[in-house]
Amino acid sequence: MAENSFDKLLGRNGELVEERKKQVLAGALEIVQRHCDETPNKMEGIAALFGKRLGEEFKVYHKCRETLKCKITDNGLSFYYDAYGRWWEDSGLLIELLKGEAVIVDE
Known part of the structure; x- marks a missing residue:
């Protein structure tokens, strides 16, 4: 053939x-x-996954929470806690973002 x-x-x-x-x-x-x-620390890649840079602030919304001011650092995802006037690390919120249970919102 x-x-x-x-x-x-x-x-x-x-x-x-x-x-x-x-x-x-x-x-x-x-x-x-x-x-x-x-690149041993993967947080820069995680930030890029969401179109962000390390240390860049953005807003995250979760249906069970208010909208939070967040940023991704070398240590993970942090959110600004107004009541204490400081940043707090929250690995659970990062996991929720990765799973689609929380979303980054435009300001």
Whole structure:
């Protein structure tokens, strides 16, 4: 059976497509591993995940809480507690953000 141009491009049963997917995934994994090796503290990456920089202030809303002024630091997520006039770390709120149970809101 003669190969047509499509077969040459993709392989007879799409083997080249599957091989390319593997190459792309391997390349992505290599980038992640290199970043992990070069960056022991992942909080900068977590901040970037939400489109923020370390120390940048933003508002977070959770359906069971009021809107809170927050920031991501090297130590995790902190919120400003008005009653005490200081920042408090809250890993639970960070987990809620990651799970979609809390959201960053525009000011």
